[in-house]
Amino acid sequence: DAGVTQSPTHLIKTRGQQVTLRCSPKSGHDTVSWYQQALGQGPQFIFQYYEEEERQRGNFPDRFSGHQFPNYSSELNVNALLLGDSALYLCASSFLDRDYYGYTFGSGTRLTVV
Amino acid sequence: GQQLNQSPQSMFIQEGEDVSMNCTSSSIFNTWLWYKQDPGEGPVLLIALYKAGELTSNGRLTAQFGITRKDSFLNISASIPSDVGIYFCAGLGNTDKLIFGTGTRLQVFP
Numbered sequence: 001d002a003g004v005t006q007s008p009t010h011l012i013k014t015r016g017q018q019v020t021l022r023c024s025p026k027s028g029h030d031t032v033s034w035y036q037q038a039l040g041q042g043p044q045f046i047f048q049y050y051e052e053e054e055r056q057r058g059n060f061p062d063r064f065s066g067h068q069f070p071n072y073s074s075e076l077n078v079n080a081l082l083l084g085d086s087a088l089y090l091c092a093s094s095f096l097d098r099d100y101y102g103y104t105f106g107s108g109t110r111l112t113v114v
Numbered sequence: 115g116q117q118l119n120q121s122p123q124s125m126f127i128q129e130g131e132d133v134s135m136n137c138t139s140s141s142i143f144n145t146w147l148w149y150k151q152d153p154g155e156g157p158v159l160l161i162a163l164y165k166a167g168e169l170t171s172n173g174r175l176t177a178q179f180g181i182t183r184k185d186s187f188l189n190i191s192a193s194i195p196s197d198v199g200i201y202f203c204a205g206l207g208n209t210d211k212l213i214f215g216t217g218t219r220l221q222v223f224p
Contacts, residue, residue: 031210035212041117042118042120042204042215043212048210048211055210058211092156103159106156107155
């Protein structure tokens, strides 16, 4: 049973560019959350999607946007990239009933902005 | 962004020793979770705590949900080399936003 898969695994972008990261949730999961993890820090909540709508949002600017598709997969888009956006971006999937033993993280996408 | 205070920041111990780390918050949480993260991987859930005062074990790991609901600790007994990694606490309030701690980096020497 495949877990959470994220693509690409690594990405290098230039300041000002736009980037799209992708996530496929674990089979049977219906909720996808995105986190940003800066080097040496714990993950920070960006937003969560359920039924193709954003349910919750953390303290991130509007440059960060997302989407969830009917098959529950999700995308994270970041516009006008800044150097400070360099981080590991983690996707986590779960059931909406908050079964946290089922809250599964992917291996992440390492984004470097130069 | 908000992060929980986790201590110690790092630990260097010998194989077979016991380990203790804790996490504190200025806010009350309804759920405390402990994760381990290996290099190049996402966090993996170790233990979940759902009730104040709850003490839960998972093999050599034991965690407790503080009575005040503002803290939690994790103990690892008889450490082994594969325990190496970064351990994160995470709290959950009335929303689905997990708030993570700053992490404890554990190094185990044979």
